[in-house]
Amino acid sequence: MSLAWVRYTSCSGCQLMLTNCEAQLAELAMQVELREFDLISSACAEKGRVDLALVEGSVSTPTELDSLLDLRARSRWLVAIGACALTGGINALAGGAERPEPGTFPPQPLRRFVRVDWEIPGCPPERSELLSLFGALRHGGWPARLECAVCMECRIAENRCLLMEDRLPCLGPVTRAGCRARCPGVGVACEGCRGEVAEAHRDEVFRLLAGCGLPSREVRRRLGRFRGNGHD
Amino acid sequence: MTRLVMQPLRRVEGHGRVELILRDGQLREVRLALTESPRLFERLVVGRSALEIPDLVCRICAICSAVHRLAALEAIERALAVEIPPAARLVRELLLLGGHLQSHALHLFCLILPDFSGVASVFDLVRRGDPLAVGGLELKAFGNRVQELAGGRVIHPVNAVPGGVVRLPSGEALAGLRQDCDVWLERWPRLSADFIGTARYPASGTLTGTVLAVGGAERFALQGDTLYVGGGDPVPAGGYAELLAEQPVPYSRARQSAGDRGPFLVGALARRQLWAARSGGGAVLEGAGGIHDNNTAQLAEIGWTLERIAAVAAELQAQRPGAPLQIPPGSPRAGVGTAAFEAPRGLLVHHYVVDDWGQVAVADIATPTAINQRTMERQLLADLAGIDDETELRGRAARVVRAFDPCISCAVHVIQC
Amino acid sequence: MNAGFLPMPARIVAIEPLDRDHRLFSLRPAQPFDLRPGQFVEITIPGVGAFPVSACAPVAAGLLTSCIRRAGRVTEALFQLESGALLGVRGPFGNGFPVETFYGSDPLLIAGGLGIAPLRALLHALLAIPERVGRITLLYGTREPGALLFREELAGLAATGRIDLRLSVDFAEELSLEEWGVACEVGLVNDLLRAVTFDPARTVAALCGPPGLYRCLIEELARAGIPPQRIFATLERRMRCGIGECCHCVTGGVFLCREGPVFSLDRLRSMEGAI
Amino acid sequence: MPWPAFPSIALQPDEVGRLFSALASGRLMFGPRPGSDGSCRLQPLPEIPAHPGAAQPFLSLKKFLVPDGDPLWAWTSERYAGPPPPPRLTVVDLPLCDLQALAWLDLVFAEDPPYRARREALLVVGAPCQPAADCFCDPAGLLPGGDLFRAGTRWWALSPVGEALLVRAAGPGNLAGEPLPGPEPGGAVPTVDPARFAGSAGDPLWDEAAARCLACGACSAVCPTCMCYEVVDDPRLDGTVTRRRVWDNCFFPEHARVAGGHDFRPGRGRRLRFRFEHKYLGFGPWRGLSSCVGCGRCRRACPVGISLEEVAGRLARGAGP
Ligand SMILES: Cc1cc2nc3c(=O)[nH]c(=O)nc-3n(C[C@H](O)[C@H](O)[C@H](O)COP(=O)(O)OP(=O)(O)OC[C@H]3O[C@@H](n4cnc5c(N)ncnc54)[C@H](O)[C@@H]3O)c2cc1C
Numbered sequence A: 001m002s003l004a005w006v007r008y009t010s011c012s013g014c015q016l017m018l019t020n021c022e023a024q025l026a027e028l029a030m031q032v033e034l035r036e037f038d039l040i041s042s043a044c045a046e047k048g049r050v051d052l053a054l055v056e057g058s059v060s061t062p063t064e065l066d067s068l069l070d071l072r073a074r075s076r077w078l079v080a081i082g083a084c085a086l087t088g089g090i091n092a093l094a095g096g097a098e099r100p101e102p103g104t105f106p107p108q109p110l111r112r113f114v115r116v117d118w119e120i121p122g123c124p125p126e127r128s129e130l131l132s133l134f135g136a137l138r139h140g141g142w143p144a145r146l147e148c149a150v151c152m153e154c155r156i157a158e159n160r161c162l163l164m165e166d167r168l169p170c171l172g173p174v175t176r177a178g179c180r181a182r183c184p185g186v187g188v189a190c191e192g193c194r195g196e197v198a199e200a201h202r203d204e205v206f207r208l209l210a211g212c213g214l215p216s217r218e219v220r221r222r223l224g225r226f227r228g229n230g231h232d
Numbered sequence B: 001m002t003r004l005v006m007q008p009l010r011r012v013e014g015h016g017r018v019e020l021i022l023r024d025g026q027l028r029e030v031r032l033a034l035t036e037s038p039r040l041f042e043r044l045v046v047g048r049s050a051l052e053i054p055d056l057v058c059r060i061c062a063i064c065s066a067v068h069r070l071a072a073l074e075a076i077e078r079a080l081a082v083e084i085p086p087a088a089r090l091v092r093e094l095l096l097l098g099g100h101l102q103s104h105a106l107h108l109f110c111l112i113l114p115d116f117s118g119v120a121s122v123f124d125l126v127r128r129g130d131p132l133a134v135g136g137l138e139l140k141a142f143g144n145r146v147q148e149l150a151g152g153r154v155i156h157p158v159n160a161v162p163g164g165v166v167r168l169p170s171g172e173a174l175a176g177l178r179q180d181c182d183v184w185l186e187r188w189p190r191l192s193a194d195f196i197g198t199a200r201y202p203a204s205g206t207l208t209g210t211v212l213a214v215g216g217a218e219r220f221a222l223q224g225d226t227l228y229v230g231g232g233d234p235v236p237a238g239g240y241a242e243l244l245a246e247q248p249v250p251y252s253r254a255r256q257s258a259g260d261r262g263p264f265l266v267g268a269l270a271r272r273q274l275w276a277a278r279s280g281g282g283a284v285l286e287g288a289g290g291i292h293d294n295n296t297a298q299l300a301e302i303g304w305t306l307e308r309i310a311a312v313a314a315e316l317q318a319q320r321p322g323a324p325l326q327i328p329p330g331s332p333r334a335g336v337g338t339a340a341f342e343a344p345r346g347l348l349v350h351h352y353v354v355d356d357w358g359q360v361a362v363a364d365i366a367t368p369t370a371i372n373q374r375t376m377e378r379q380l381l382a383d384l385a386g387i388d389d390e391t392e393l394r395g396r397a398a399r400v401v402r403a404f405d406p407c408i409s410c411a412v413h414v415i416q417c
Numbered sequence C: 001m002n003a004g005f006l007p008m009p010a011r012i013v014a015i016e017p018l019d020r021d022h023r024l025f026s027l028r029p030a031q032p033f034d035l036r037p038g039q040f041v042e043i044t045i046p047g048v049g050a051f052p053v054s055a056c057a058p059v060a061a062g063l064l065t066s067c068i069r070r071a072g073r074v075t076e077a078l079f080q081l082e083s084g085a086l087l088g089v090r091g092p093f094g095n096g097f098p099v100e101t102f103y104g105s106d107p108l109l110i111a112g113g114l115g116i117a118p119l120r121a122l123l124h125a126l127l128a129i130p131e132r133v134g135r136i137t138l139l140y141g142t143r144e145p146g147a148l149l150f151r152e153e154l155a156g157l158a159a160t161g162r163i164d165l166r167l168s169v170d171f172a173e174e175l176s177l178e179e180w181g182v183a184c185e186v187g188l189v190n191d192l193l194r195a196v197t198f199d200p201a202r203t204v205a206a207l208c209g210p211p212g213l214y215r216c217l218i219e220e221l222a223r224a225g226i227p228p229q230r231i232f233a234t235l236e237r238r239m240r241c242g243i244g245e246c247c248h249c250v251t252g253g254v255f256l257c258r259e260g261p262v263f264s265l266d267r268l269r270s271m272e273g274a275i
Numbered sequence D: 001m002p003w004p005a006f007p008s009i010a011l012q013p014d015e016v017g018r019l020f021s022a023l024a025s026g027r028l029m030f031g032p033r034p035g036s037d038g039s040c041r042l043q044p045l046p047e048i049p050a051h052p053g054a055a056q057p058f059l060s061l062k063k064f065l066v067p068d069g070d071p072l073w074a075w076t077s078e079r080y081a082g083p084p085p086p087p088r089l090t091v092v093d094l095p096l097c098d099l100q101a102l103a104w105l106d107l108v109f110a111e112d113p114p115y116r117a118r119r120e121a122l123l124v125v126g127a128p129c130q131p132a133a134d135c136f137c138d139p140a141g142l143l144p145g146g147d148l149f150r151a152g153t154r155w156w157a158l159s160p161v162g163e164a165l166l167v168r169a170a171g172p173g174n175l176a177g178e179p180l181p182g183p184e185p186g187g188a189v190p191t192v193d194p195a196r197f198a199g200s201a202g203d204p205l206w207d208e209a210a211a212r213c214l215a216c217g218a219c220s221a222v223c224p225t226c227m228c229y230e231v232v233d234d235p236r237l238d239g240t241v242t243r244r245r246v247w248d249n250c251f252f253p254e255h256a257r258v259a260g261g262h263d264f265r266p267g268r269g270r271r272l273r274f275r276f277e278h279k280y281l282g283f284g285p286w287r288g289l290s291s292c293v294g295c296g297r298c299r300r301a302c303p304v305g306i307s308l309e310e311v312a313g314r315l316a317r318g319a320g321p
């Protein structure tokens, strides 16, 4: 399977996460042929067709947009990886700020411009989800996932509930699970890096967070940290 | 006039471009442009609660997210006059060390090592079971384990929060860590020697740039209040802005440092040289020569990092149970805070002005790759002098750039271009 | 064949495209098995997932034949596979249509959309016992002419008088179905029902289609005089385990996968949310 | 109402010693233990505590019997193979509510091979607990499941396996029926009139009760008898696959949605009603059997304080079409 990993406006965290799958890299190297992956490969083949394009980062410059359109045209599957690619991510918080450079624009999620075949959320994404993407593609499909909120995984992990017991502003109830409640697991309130669940009960969560003693402006900011430009 | 453009730069972090300008077949000018899309971090934090800043700015860069978070925390805590408990300091140091280890291992074994055997990537090496690559990845995994243990998340760690840390790694985990450290301390000299044994570096001229690093006066450290400058007087960390005098340049999206004591060289090599000078040590390192000695210095730092991890883990184990980990930040107040750290690739400064409502009014972040920019150009010019073959120029230029271990995401985050 | 969760290996032996989103898959499980019309199996693509599916023909010569719609993640992956691929099959699950109830009756089969799949299996089972059943009527509606599945086969059966076939489509710009000699109305299946004549006392009805079809049709059959015990519908819900554990398919307190998916109208009336 | 009687005997210290070694030999031991964060969980024990004292753990036995991510089979070199044999466990000092929940799981998973395998490798010992203010276990509910029960020096055999263990420790012929020393019930599990429930589909009660529901799934996750599951594949890079069942939840929007997008239970109100129906009226063969054991976990875990008991009360008081 030929692979292009392309990165736009982002911190490189998603691709670093792939290199963080140290124990699996040898197996992965057997499966894929790196056609374009600037961080770890100096191969510079012609930009031809690829089976799988993994795209990290949001789009914020015309150059990036051209590159994305070209990439979509020459890849069989295009997968958006990470919060920036899915919603604009943290970068989008500068959204309205005056852009110093003409032509650049507030960071946009990929699906605003191209068809995205699959998404892997997270800032950073989970290793397990990157690996099961490759695993499932080997069998010709996309990985299965149970769509639910971080709270579910947090309860399964038998964590103490930070929201109820410590009145910490945890976004677990409205955040897509898949991280095994990583942050509440160390006692840190979920910041919502994996994006919002379907049918999120925003009003109620707003009330709950305000009940933690946060001023409503802070509640809005916290809820909006990863909402980026991608949510409606 | 011929202009050779190298874009993208490969096997370095981030998007950059090198332009080599030749006249009469001679390399006359080098331009390094950091072309990452601007993410305006210094702007997006303004008006937001200071307590939220570390969560945001660690996203400047994934490879150095730990040190960005720690520098931001420290600067904010200084602004808010919060003194964190000793146990928290240790956990944070562990996080810093884990990040250091992972980044150096990534650079040496994933980005540099393929150059020695002429393959395109570490994938080609692990596919054939190259023992150095495999060992290096194991070391990288260990660094990540340390980060995950101390930070909760391996990239963009969460355990360090304003006022301290949330959780102490369990006694069991610390014991495991120490055992692994012992194994690594045993294993490392061999792996390091093998790396040096395989190393094939092109010739490199004299180092350009004034070495610059922050550090401890008593022992080698990745954090401190004094900026040490090669061949001159140290400067307090708060004086960083004047020293660096960062300026926008028209062709790059990162500011360049234009201080008159520069251009500066930051990173492992600078740290080693300055520490050697401070501790009265003699010749620092011999090895690759020129800028490629930066790699040799990284190898040496890995050894030090492993020792330090073991020591910090031991100190943490000795903490009495129930020792405080976090001082809750009090009510918002105005203040100014600056923190200087050594990121794996050199000096990193975070500076914030916080207003009466506890919101950030001004943010300034000086990053190693931005600081190194001008030195990189000069080093390229020096090292490539006399070469006229295009392929060779390109190949050598790539290796010089790589030797600096640049991290371009970090460098490009600014307000002004 | 139903040994816990372990699927039986099964190979795809033939794939026949019907239209863009429907294909006929023939699978050969490693061991012989039986599947009554209306019963279902769970097909596994290892590494991707599993989904419940009924057979669209009686099992013959150890072959399981299903008409499958490309509907989502797992079926999409199935559509990427070629003949020879190794899958897994669990089952059979559920009760299936009570074929004996049709003995001595005039079967009235009503299908909407992909609902034709299990009804075709029933149809073939009934056609195999001509001496036991009377006149077979099939009412079949889809959204557009292009979506009428098995049309040549059905038209052939109609032409030879083995079934009385009535077709309808929700909308169509032009109807070029004359070539098969079968009438096709533009409208709902309900309209077809009004157009056919049947003797309620002799009729046993079987329905399969989307929820809307049941809502507007099933009580109409009862009003026309067919006893509710002789009106059957098969309920397709999200199903996971097939053995009455995972709770997804529960409707009116009943595990559809276990007690159904085929129910008579008098039972359905007592199951809240079934229709 | 007293708790039911089971064959019982007071054991001498040496007999207890024999019994303990029988319970421990070749087995991992678990029991409820408070963690440093104040939350009690079933945790590994080095040995069986000499003095019984049950406490309600955060998650009940279902975390061992139908663990989240339980492997159903593995696919390697084109072959399906069943899961590895489960570990042999002894879990001690479970409160009566969790023993009742165990009895219920034993019923619904009676024919489930992975469950059976795990169950057969498990020994369960109960003990009396200190009921909390917000729990309401009910002696009139299910007969407690498990193998043994202990209070002070007295032991009860709850299953033939348990009885055999007692006989082996103390010799045959000395067991006599004795009621379990359960807590005084602090309330009762609500009973719900099926007719009233059936007539309530259009009642605004459900939407009102669920108005604040986050669909977070906490209530079912901690419920000792909630057992919805989803089945997912876990594919490895090397081509091997493990199929797993993972805990699902009837509050999740996908629970009753089918391909094409039709949702058979849209909205939180209907989903709450579905869970309510499952708990108090039972599904399928267990219709009429309440699976609520009064442990109080769901209400405690709900971030917005939704309580099924209260809903039951409202339904009983005044639901009508
Ligand atoms: C008894 C029964 C018989 C069926 N017979 C056929 C048939 O003959 N031909 C055919 O094409 N389809 C049939 N279906 C529907 C088929 O199961 C779904 O189209 C299929 O599950 C879609 O899976 P997917 O992963 O591609 O779609 P996705 O939308 O990705 O579905 C996700 C998951 O939802 C579940 N799911 C979604 N839709 C349904 C559904 N309608 N029924 C049950 N589970 C669902 C599945 O578990 C699936 O894995 C039948 C369903 C049932 C219950």
Ligand code: SF4
Pocket: A150, A151, A152, A154, A155, A159, A160, A161, A162, A163, A164, A170, A171, A172, A173, A181, A184, A190, D218, D303
């Ligand atoms: S800590 Fe957060 S994620 Fe965990 S249960 Fe509580 S609200 Fe949900």
Ligand code: SF4
Pocket: A122, A123, A150, A175, A176, A179, A180, A181, A182, A183, A184, A189, A190, A191, A192, A193, A194, A195
């Ligand atoms: S707990 Fe929340 S913030 Fe942490 S990794 Fe999971 S989704 Fe992201």
Ligand code: SF4
Pocket: D212, D213, D214, D215, D216, D217, D218, D219, D220, D251, D301, D302, D303, D304, D305, D306
């Ligand atoms: S715990 Fe409460 S909020 Fe969460 S799903 Fe259950 S009832 Fe709804």
